[in-house]
Amino acid sequence: MSEATFMGVARDKITWHPTIDYDKCNFCMECATFCPHRVFEQREGDRRLVVANPNNCVVFCRACSKTCGPDALSFPDKPATIAQIKAIREQESVQ
Amino acid sequence: MNSAILSCTGLDKPEGSVAREVAIRMASAAGSEIICPVLLNRSLARYKKVLAENPLIVVDGCSTRCASKLAESLDLKIDRKVLVADGLKSSGLTLEPTLNLGANGLALAQTIVDGLVQSLTAPVSAVLSTAQSTEFPPPREYLVVTHDKFEFRIPTADYWFNENDVWVRPLGGVARVGISDYMQQSLTDINFVDAPAMDLTVEQFGELGTLESSKAVFEVVAPVAGTVVAVNPEVISNPTLINEDPYGKGWIVELKLGNWPEDRELLLNSDAYARSVKHKAEEA
Ligand code: SF4
Ligand code: SF4
Numbered sequence: 154m155s156e157a158t159f160m161g162v163a164r165d166k167i168t169w170h171p172t173i174d175y176d177k178c179n180f181c182m183e184c185a186t187f188c189p190h191r192v193f194e195q196r197e198g199d200r201r202l203v204v205a206n207p208n209n210c211v212v213f214c215r216a217c218s219k220t221c222g223p224d225a226l227s228f229p230d231k232p233a234t235i236a237q238i239k240a241i242r243e244q245e246s247v248q
Numbered sequence: 249m250n251s252a253i254l255s256c257t258g259l260d261k262p263e264g265s266v267a268r269e270v271a272i273r274m275a276s277a278a279g280s281e282i283i284c285p286v287l288l289n290r291s292l293a294r295y296k297k298v299l300a301e302n303p304l305i306v307v308d309g310c311s312t313r314c315a316s317k318l319a320e321s322l323d324l325k326i327d328r329k330v331l332v333a334d335g336l337k338s339s340g341l342t343l344e345p346t347l348n349l350g351a352n353g354l355a356l357a358q359t360i361v362d363g364l365v366q367s368l369t370a371p372v373s374a375v376l377s378t379a380q381s382t383e384f385p386p387p388r389e390y391l392v393v394t395h396d397k398f399e400f401r402i403p404t405a406d407y408w409f410n411e412n413d414v415w416v417r418p419l420g421g422v423a424r425v426g427i428s429d430y431m432q433q434s435l436t437d438i439n440f441v442d443a444p445a446m447d448l449t450v451e452q453f454g455e456l457g458t459l460e461s462s463k464a465v466f467e468v469v470a471p472v473a474g475t476v477v478a479v480n481p482e483v484i485s486n487p488t489l490i491n492e493d494p495y496g497k498g499w500i501v502e503l504k505l506g507n508w509p510e511d512r513e514l515l516l517n518s519d520a521y522a523r524s525v526k527h528k529a530e531e532a
């Protein structure tokens with residue numbers, strides 16, 4: 154990714170990152186160990202894991218969810234995200 | 249075809265109990281030899297003969313994939329795999345929350361067994377197409393991105409990439425799809441290819457199966473929309489071919505193109521992908 158853009162769109166305009174379901178998560182930290190992009194961070198307190206850097210997440214990657222035994226990680230809908238990216242690209246090429 | 253079956257012990261979650269039940273039912277439905285994971289872990293020798301003589305089916309309960317990881321740690325060749333959690337999602341059933349299986353758990357186990365028995369008896373041609381209609385010449389020239397002591401090759405022409413490190417090489421109305429040299433090196437030796445079904449239609453950025461190495465499970469994100477017309481039989485039987493020749497013999501699937509050249513708008517050419525690889529290598 155060239156300086157926080159994805160397919161020519163500023164990364165922070167694209168909604169794509171894991172969401173932790175705290176009812177399911179057992180804080181095994183497999184996902185945090187697995188992801189090389191520092192998306193997750195460990196914290197003190199009850200919620201010992203948070204999605205601290207959502208925009209570090211590689212758009213369309215879902216790899217960490219495949220390491221999660223309790224199936225506690227979810228992602229946005231892909232077609233909706235693609236539509237969002239296409240709409241932004243169109244808007245920006247018009248300007 | 250006879251088989252050996254290695255499942256999760258089934259003592260942690262209901263999905264595990266289903267995995268264990270699948271192994272037991274496969275023994276009676278298809279004569280599979282059950283491999284106890286705990287004993288296997290203690291004594292590989294005990295199962296040497298069974299493993300040498302039979303293709304191995306691995307049944308994982310959940311994505312922790314203990315059975316797969318055990319097989320990988322012992323360098324066992326896995327012929328096919330089932331993940332109960334995936335089967336559960338596609339079945340639409342709700343699993344009873346206990347380790348003793350309820351009606352839904354047993355029904356799910358039976359559905360998985362039926363699928364396995366069917367896939368063991370189906371002719372290979374129904375699963376993979378070996379007939380390749382088009383000759384795809386290998387890349388002629390490469391760009392090389394270097395980082396530390398690593399070198400990542402990228403074909404200079406004819407290949408397009410998505411940001412998820414998957415390439416597409418269109419030719420006529422079809423295209424081959426595979427993963428880049430950078431991604432095969434990041435994954436290290438690939439030991440299992442879970443290929444998409446023949447005739448599956450995917451949208452651009454949809455899922456075209458997964459690859460597994462000891463490091464990760466990698467989702468093949470479709471670079472283009474299309475319909476699967478062939479799966480490379482050689483990478484199914486020898487997944488490290490992807491590591492050896494990622495842009496040539498290590499292709500994964502062939503698609504009939506669904507929306508080309510429009511899809512190209514959201515892909516990177518060789519130069520743009522080289523910049524992306526450089527950036528990722530520096531970040532990692
Ligand atoms: S892998 Fe799943 S259960 Fe483990 S810490 Fe991450 S979200 Fe929680
Ligand atoms: S989806 Fe991929 S990039 Fe995003 S947090 Fe998970 S592993 Fe990291």
